[in-house]
Amino acid sequence: MDTLVVAPSWVGDAVLSQPLLARLKARDPAGALDVLAPAWAFPVFRRMPEVRDVLALPFGHGELRLGERRAFAKSLPRYDRAVVLPNSLKSALVPWHAGIPERIGYRGEWRYGLITDVRVLDEGAMPLLVDRFAALAQPRGEALERPVPAPRLRSDAASLAATLAKHGLEGEGPVLALCPGAEYGPAKRWPARHFAEVARVHAARGYRVWLLGSAKDAAASAQIASLVATPVHDLAGKTDLTEALDLLSAANRVVSNDSGLMHIAAAFDRPMAALFGSSSPGYTPPLSPKARIVTLGLSCSPCFKRDCPLGHTNCLEQLEPARVMAALD
Numbered sequence: 134m135d136t137l138v139v140a141p142s143w144v145g146d147a148v149l150s151q152p153l154l155a156r157l158k159a160r161d162p163a164g165a166l167d168v169l170a171p172a173w174a175f176p177v178f179r180r181m182p183e184v185r186d187v188l189a190l191p192f193g194h195g196e197l198r199l200g201e202r203r204a205f206a207k208s209l210p211r212y213d214r215a216v217v218l219p220n221s222l223k224s225a226l227v228p229w230h231a232g233i234p235e236r237i238g239y240r241g242e243w244r245y246g247l248i249t250d251v252r253v254l255d256e257g258a259m260p261l262l263v264d265r266f267a268a269l270a271q272p273r274g275e276a277l278e279r280p281v282p283a284p285r286l287r288s289d290a291a292s293l294a295a296t297l298a299k300h301g302l303e304g305e306g307p308v309l310a311l312c313p314g315a316e317y318g319p320a321k322r323w324p325a326r327h328f329a330e331v332a333r334v335h336a337a338r339g340y341r342v343w344l345l346g347s348a349k350d351a352a353a354s355a356q357i358a359s360l361v362a363t364p365v366h367d368l369a370g371k372t373d374l375t376e377a378l379d380l381l382s383a384a385n386r387v388v389s390n391d392s393g394l395m396h397i398a399a400a401f402d403r404p405m406a407a408l409f410g411s412s413s414p415g416y417t418p419p420l421s422p423k424a425r426i427v428t429l430g431l432s433c434s435p436c437f438k439r440d441c442p443l444g445h446t447n448c449l450e451q452l453e454p455a456r457v458m459a460a461l462d
């Protein structure tokens with residue numbers, strides 16, 4: 134049975150879909166398993182051995198473009214089954230227009246008829262997103278097979294060597310990778326001065342320090358670099374996602390906000406301190422035995438807001454570097 138999986142729109146969620154893909158492949162080893170995803174997600178899915186091919190979804194986030202979606206769907210190969218991970222109406226349109234006979238997904242956003250196998254989510258029974266995804270690999274009504282394995286990505290030695298050479302990062306000594314970004318908003322970002330303190334302590338211990346992130350994180354990354362007395366490698370906005378995957382796979386320690394890079398580091402099983410402020414580790418925690426969640430658990434958090442509604446972001450401002458160092462040590 135050939136299956137098309139319609140991928141989620143966030144890096145972290147893409148990583149968390151890997152156990153679903155592994156279970157689909159295990160249940161049907163001879164069937165082809167392709168993923169329909171935004172182009173930015175290709176590097177993540179190409180590190181998953183279960184995936185045969187990744188197809189580019191040529192529509193931006195929030196774009197409906199009904200006629201173009203229908204034409205695109207008609208151009209796809211034939212599939213026997215689709216698993217639709219997002220709960221939106223538009224995410225179910227392409228499998229429906231493509232005429233895929235079996236279309237599996239959770240109930241959501243006016244898509245009756247577009248999904249043929251509608252699942253009703255019991256959030257209490259499955260609080261973790263990774264479990265909710267994995268359950269879609271099983272027949273409707275069947276209890277989730279536990280334990281759900283942690284997401285895992287393949288490292289690539291040749292790609293890593295090329296990335297190290299390109300950015301002049303070859304050298305001796307352990308590596309501390311800092312990931313100061315968080316796409317969702319400022320209420321998920323640990324202060325630059327705290328990241329800088331962790332960097333200073335590690336540099337004194339002989340660690341090389343890499344700052345990783347997108348171009349949107351460049352200002353925060355540059356501020357951290359300016360606060361560290363010793364030289365660091367500020368790579369924010371200078372690497373693509375494939376290179377970020379390579380570098381995280383090689384890090385000896387990682388400190389990350391709740392972000393896509395946090396989930397990538399966990400999927401490479403890197404020792405990590407994962408920082409949670411406005412968000413909850415009860416929904417999308419880093420799934421690695423080497424990850425340590427660091428959070429204050431204040432009465433006002435998690436608020437799930439992009440900006441602190443109280444104006445102080447104490448959940449992260451008061452999260453001292455010493456606490457993060459203790460988690461890493």
